[in-house]
Amino acid sequence: MSRKKVLLAPLDPVHDIGLKMIKRGLEQNGHDTILMPPDHTQEEIIKAIIDNKADVVLISRTLGYGVAEILGKFIDLAEAAGLRDRVKIGIGGMAIRPELAAELGFDAGFGPGTTVEEAVAFVEDREYIPAETGVKQEKKDITADYKYDFNNKRIEKLLDTIVDGILDYVSDKTTTAIMRAELRRQIIESTSESEKDKFRREYAKLCDDVVKSFYEAGKYREKTRPLSSDEVSALSKYVGDVNSRMRPMKLQHTDKNPVVFIQYGTGCPFMDIAHIKSCEAWGADGVIHFDPSWGARTEGFLEGYITHEEDGSIITYENLKSIKESLAPYTLWQVRAHRGLNTPETVVIAGKIGADLTKINIAYGSLSGGTDPERLTVDAVAAIKYAAEFSMPFDVVTNEELSGVPAYKAFAGMLIVSKLGLRLGGKPILQPLFCYSPEVMINGQMEDNYVDFNAAKIYCLRNIVNAPIWCGAPIGFLTQTEDRVQSSLMTALHASLASSLGVDGISIASSDEAFSKGPITAASRIDTLRATQASFRFFGHANMEPTENAKKWAEEMEEGIEKVLESVVKNGSFIDALYQGLLGSREDGAYPGRAGRNSVLTKA
Amino acid sequence: MSDILEKVMDAVDLETYLVCKDEEEAEKFTLELMEKLGFKDTTIVFIQHQGPGARIRARGYIYKPGDRYSWLFDQSN
Numbered sequence: 127m128s129r130k131k132v133l134l135a136p137l138d139p140v141h142d143i144g145l146k147m148i149k150r151g152l153e154q155n156g157h158d159t160i161l162m163p164p165d166h167t168q169e170e171i172i173k174a175i176i177d178n179k180a181d182v183v184l185i186s187r188t189l190g191y192g193v194a195e196i197l198g199k200f201i202d203l204a205e206a207a208g209l210r211d212r213v214k215i216g217i218g219g220m221a222i223r224p225e226l227a228a229e230l231g232f233d234a235g236f237g238p239g240t241t242v243e244e245a246v247a248f249v250e251d252r253e254y255i256p257a258e259t260g261v262k263q264e265k266k267d268i269t270a271d272y273k274y275d276f277n278n279k280r281i282e283k284l285l286d287t288i289v290d291g292i293l294d295y296v297s298d299k300t301t302t303a304i305m306r307a308e309l310r311r312q313i314i315e316s317t318s319e320s321e322k323d324k325f326r327r328e329y330a331k332l333c334d335d336v337v338k339s340f341y342e343a344g345k346y347r348e349k350t351r352p353l354s355s356d357e358v359s360a361l362s363k364y365v366g367d368v369n370s371r372m373r374p375m376k377l378q379h380t381d382k383n384p385v386v387f388i389q390y391g392t393g394c395p396f397m398d399i400a401h402i403k404s405c406e407a408w409g410a411d412g413v414i415h416f417d418p419s420w421g422a423r424t425e426g427f428l429e430g431y432i433t434h435e436e437d438g439s440i441i442t443y444e445n446l447k448s449i450k451e452s453l454a455p456y457t458l459w460q461v462r463a464h465r466g467l468n469t470p471e472t473v474v475i476a477g478k479i480g481a482d483l484t485k486i487n488i489a490y491g492s493l494s495g496g497t498d499p500e501r502l503t504v505d506a507v508a509a510i511k512y513a514a515e516f517s518m519p520f521d522v523v524t525n526e527e528l529s530g531v532p533a534y535k536a537f538a539g540m541l542i543v544s545k546l547g548l549r550l551g552g553k554p555i556l557q558p559l560f561c562y563s564p565e566v567m568i569n570g571q572m573e574d575n576y577v578d579f580n581a582a583k584i585y586c587l588r589n590i591v592n593a594p595i596w597c598g599a600p601i602g603f604l605t606q607t608e609d610r611v612q613s614s615l616m617t618a619l620h621a622s623l624a625s626s627l628g629v630d631g632i633s634i635a636s637s638d639e640a641f642s643k644g645p646i647t648a649a650s651r652i653d654t655l656r657a658t659q660a661s662f663r664f665f666g667h668a669n670m671e672p673t674e675n676a677k678k679w680a681e682e683m684e685e686g687i688e689k690v691l692e693s694v695v696k697n698g699s700f701i702d703a704l705y706q707g708l709l710g711s712r713e714d715g716a717y718p719g720r721a722g723r724n725s726v727l728t729k730a
Numbered sequence: 731m732s733d734i735l736e737k738v739m740d741a742v743d744l745e746t747y748l749v750c751k752d753e754e755e756a757e758k759f760t761l762e763l764m765e766k767l768g769f770k771d772t773t774i775v776f777i778q779h780q781g782p783g784a785r786i787r788a789r790g791y792i793y794k795p796g797d798r799y800s801w802l803f804d805q806s807n
Contacts, residue, residue, distance in 0.1 A: 351796070360802045394795035396802065400739055435796040608776040610787065643773045645794055648739045 130249050133180035135162040135171045137196060141188035144219060144240075148184060151242035152249060168200040172207050182214045182249050190221040194230070201231045216248050265456050265482065266385050266411065268630035269519045269553045269594045278590045278684065284691035285545035292503060292546055292700050298729050299504045301722075302332040302425060307470035307508065310427070314443060314478050326429075333426030340428050347420075350434035353396065358431055358448070361396050365452045368403045372454065377409035377655065379662040383625045385458065386658060387633045389600065391416025392645055394433040395445040399452040404648045408655040412458030412482075414599075414633060415449070417441045422466025422496060423721045427475075437645075441468070443475050450479045458482045463509050464523055465495025467722050470508040477516030483555075484513050484520045486547070488700075489539025489709050493716035494526040499704035501722030506543070510550045519553035521596050528603065530564040530715025533583055534686030539709040541687065542700065544593065555594045555631070558583040560620045561603035564715060571679065576605060577623055578679065581672040584627040585680035590687070596631035597624045600639065610637035610653050617654040618661035625662060626669040634658060736800035738792040743775065749783040756784030764788050 134149055136142035142164050149159045160178050162171065175183055185200065187193055197217060204210055210231075217227050218236030227235020234248050247254035276282035309329045316322050330341035339345040346352065377386050388410045390398045402413050418438030421427075431444045439445060446461065453459055460483035461476035463469040469491075473484050488506045492499035513520050522543045524536035537558070544554035560580045566572040571579040580597075587595060601620040606613040614637045624632045637653035638646035694703040703709060710716030735742075744764065750756045756779050764772040769790025776787040793799050 349796075357798065357802065364802050392795040394797075396799070397740065397793070397795045400799070400802075404739070433796045435794065608787075609778065609785075610776065638775070641775050643775075644789065644791060645740065647741045647743070647789070649741075649743060 129156055129158065130181045131158045131160070131179065132182045132184060132249055133160045133162070133171075133175055133178055134184045134186075135166065135174065136164040136186045136188075137166075137168065137171065137200060138186060138188050138219070139165050141219070142186065144188075145184065145186050147242050148245045151246050155246050155250070157249060168196070168203050171200070172203045172209070175204075175209055175213060176207065180213060183216070184245065184249075185215065185217045186219040187217065187222060188220045193221045194226065197226075197230050197232070205231075214249075214251075216245070218245065265458055267519075268385060268596065269555060272594050273592055274548055274554075275592045276590065277592070278688075281541065281590055281684075281688055281691060282545075284688070284695055285541055287695050288542050288691065288700050289546045289549050291698070292507070292542075293549070295699070295701065296504050296507045300727050300729050301501060301504050301508075301725060302727075303467055303501075303505050303722075304470050304508045306332050306426060306468070307474045307512070310443075310471050311474050311478065314475070329426070334424050337424060337426035337428060346432070347428075347434070349436060350428075350432055350440065353431040353433055357396065361399065361448065361452075365399065365403070369454070372403075372407060374407050374454070375409040375659065377411070377659045377662060379659075380667050382628065382667060383662045384597075384621075384629050385411040385631045386621070386655070387412040387414050387458065387460065387596075387631060388651060388655070389414045389416055389633060389635070391418075391438045393418070393436050393439055395431065395439050395448055396433065397645075398439050399449055401648050401651060402449070402452065402457075405651050405655060406454050406457055408652050409659060410457070410655060412460065412631070413453070414460045414485075415439065415441070415446070415462060417462065417466075417472075419496075421468070425467050425722075427468055427471060441472060441475065443479070446475055446481075447479050450481070460485060460521075463513075463520075465491030465497045465502065465719075467497065467501070467505075467725075469502070469505045470512060473509045473512040473516070473518070477512055477518055481516075481518060484509075484518050485523055485557075486510055486513065486520045487522045487524070487540065487543050487557075488546075489536070489543060489704065490523055490526045492704050492719050493531065493539075493710040494529040496719040497721050498723040498725070499718050500701050500726050502719070503701050503704075504726050507546070507550065510547050510552050513547075514551035514553075519555055519594075520547065521555040521557040521598070522547070523557040523599055524559055525599060526710050526716055527559050527561060527563045527565065529710070531710035532565045532686070532714065533558070533563070533579075534683045535690055535708075535710050535714070537583075537587070537683065538687045538690035538694070541590070541691075542694070542709075544591075555596045556587050556591075557596050557598045558587060559599065559603060560597045560601040560624065560632075562605045563603075571675070575673075576602075576620070577670055578672045578675040580620070580623060581627055581676035582679035582683060584629060585676060586683040586687075589680065589684055594631075595629040596633070597629050598633040600633045600635035602635065603639075606635065606637075606639040608640045610650065613637040613639055614653045614657035618657035621658040622661040622665045623670055625665065735792050736804070739799075739801065740793050741789050741791045742769065743787055743789050745785075745787045747783050747785055750779070753777060753779040753784060756786060760784075760786045760788045764790055 134145040216234040224235040462485040463472035547554035636650040638650040771791040
């Protein structure tokens with residue numbers, strides 16, 4: 127590459143910052159540069175080109191007023207001076223579009239968003255190839271740096287006692303869900319169609335009538351339909367085409383910014399995939415599968431590619447596999463198994479397909495998720511064992527806060543299930559909510575700001591145990607309105623609060639979070655991803671500073687957790703403690719679920 | 731439906747500011763506007779009236795989950 131003499135001239139009264147940046151880039155690449163000050167005429171610039179014997183000229187123009195006439199005159203003068211044959215002339219700036227530059231006769235036009243590298247490539251007569259620095263290459267394991275050491279030994283001892291009781295209780299118990307999970311595994315692993323059919327017949331006997339009628343008579347639930355074979359093959363082509371042109375943005379500005387998950391579950395796995403690919407392109411690091419609420423109250427799963435017209439996408443092996451196959455290799459994928467009558471099977475299907483994460487919490491699932499405490503406890507132990515087998519970390523979500531359960535009670539339940547997870551070889555992730563919960567609405571901890579109480583939660587958990595924290599779900603819950611600007615801003619500020627507090631992951635909503643009259647849109651997902659990226663850029667390594675209330679409330683929470691755990695130990699039974707409301711009472715707004723009541727079996 | 735609307739992944743949002751006297755009138759105008767523009771499946775996502783008029787965001791669904799999406803079959807995607 128030959129060394130070039132480049133004249134940089136702002137054809138503008140004041141603006142020249144872009145040229146200053148390009149000058150630096152050119153000098154770093156070994157070129158000679160001459161930067162003229164702003165506010166020179168076309169004639170003065172032409173004279174400077176001649177006097178300096180420049181090889182290349184870069185003109186900038188920021189102001190749009192009269193741009194075509196001014197630049198047209200410049201090119202005419204360059205032509206008249208005999209410069210066009212030997213001097214390469216490029217034009218750039220806010221007022222420039224490549225089409226205009228070409229029309230006027232410039233060798234290149236650089237509009238807004240042009241990089242220094244692009245201008246250097248022009249000077250060096252080579253094709254500009256965009257840098258791939260924003261492209262993600264690897265999945266992040268947010269549990270990798272944690273040893274799960276308990277700083278609060280009193281709490282650890284109480285948790286161990288409770289976990290001993292749980293494991294002792296479930297040791298001779300089973301459920302139809304656990305049996306179905308093993309049958310599902312055999313169906314997936316078998317290579318013989320006749321053997322698969324035999325397992326399916328056994329499976330159907332363990333299901334509710336609506337699922338049984340699917341296996342026995344091919345009947346679909348209302349508002350559901352199988353996706354056609356041409357839709358399935360069209361999806362494959364669509365995903366392939368989209369993947370070939372993916373250049374994903376990066377949300378994080380610094381290495382302290384958490385990984386960002388979005389939640390999907392439009393009802394249709396193919397619309398989900400379309401949304402997921404859009405979110406990947408706009409920088410989402412992970413995606414979370416939302417299943418329909420009726421699925422949690424039904425014994426058994428369907429099979430095949432199935433769509434339906436309500437919120438939540440149906441869990442089938444085929445639906446989840448099509449979603450998994452559409453994901454970029456660096457995208458984290460979570461399938462929830464935190465409530466309902468199919469939690470072990472959910473983890474088996476997710477694990478066999480290759481999910482990265484799952485979600486399990488007995489306290490939430492049975493107090494706010496509608497599942498019977500005893501049933502969910504037995505199922506969850508099996509589900510955690512599968513999660514450990516498939517090396518899937520699981521978050522322990524505390525969404526019972528949204529029903530009115532105070533944070534300290536929800537955290538006590540979360541810590542019990544986390545300790546249970548550790549005992550069973552799993553990797554739990556704490557999931558406190560960043561939300562405007564009924565507790566704070568009543569007690570006023572968020573009257574002044576949304577920062578302190580959320581910060582208190584993180585301080586409290588860090589005081590207790592060295593464990594990964596993933597704030598959910600989604601962050602900012604109940605602070606967002608139907609106004610997409612307000613909604614996106616609330617999400618972004620909560621994201622930066624989470625980043626300030628050094629958490630590992632966050633789940634964000636779309637800007638449609640508070641909109642409930644129809645399906646959310648792809649565009650609304652991009653709103654909050656964009657806002658989160660901007661907020662990460664704004665704060666960088668700088669932090670938000672909570673007031674003194676945060677530490678005070680963190681201490682109160684820790685004391686509250688300890689008292690709740692003491693009461694559970696005193697009660698003698700974790701399951702009974704759930705029924706009795708020790709981890710969230712009817713007065714708080716938590717009701718032990720009824721789905722699966724009296725369905726636990728004693729092993730033969 | 732025109733071909734270009736088949737390129738919409740799910741819905742078209744229309745945001746504007748309507749000169750009107752109150753929120754009730756804003757809602758009426760918004761629905762009229764969406765109908766005039768030819769949207770069949772319309773909902774109002776956001777509406778807030780202050781002083782001279784209302785900030786609105788209306789949505790016309792082109793596809794809802796469970797529909798057959800034309801863009802999925804478009805070979806030029």
